[in-house]
Amino acid sequence: MKKKIAFVIKSLPYNRETSRLGLTHAIASQSVDVYLDEGDMIEPVVCFIGDGVLNCLKDQQCMKHYNNTSMETHIKNALLVDLQVYICKEDIERFGLTKDDIVTDAQEIGADKIAEIVPFDKIQGIMEEVDHLQFF
């Protein structure tokens, strides 16, 4: 049986580990099956909404200043393992940002998957469609 889980990231990056944990759990769900019953499969999807869209800014220099991986890198790793990533269009616009400011691909590390910037209605639909919702 296939279970769909949406990992909805609404928290800002860095001050707390919340958003990083959400993405880590999603990547883990894509990569391993330790908590599944035999034969079950997980189909994770990641959605960034609200303040959470600020995790997706390009050119984060966390490694340079704090010797830690950035959320930008983490998102690229998610794309590398073919996670479906959605980013809320209205929230990006609310912060005065454009698609050019946002991480949507990771071709430089060989990822084929593209993060999609979508209206909140689409994310609403995903939240209704999945079996489980996890907010971070």
Place this chain on the structure above:
Amino acid sequence: MKIISFLSHYRHGADILERIKTTKLGIVFVGNGIYHVGVSENGKPSPLLDKKDVSFYALIDDIETRGFKIEGIDKRVKPVSYEDLVDLIFNEYEKVIWL
């Protein structure tokens, strides 16, 4: 009272600054406080930056960590290094608070 205040949150903490009476106030945006100077929500800069008679600073390391460019932050805010902060704390203010 000359206070320099570190502000490391985006959604809370700023209200406290409205209540404290000071003769000189500096606000240093660090951590996620950086979003006050990096984004304009609904087309408007953070209302905190409209506060009069306040010196605003933002830590360069935290600006760049979050993906912003130093030249792109609000012009009312002075980008500062850790070394600059030490000078500010020791030379220009009497007390330090963290919100």
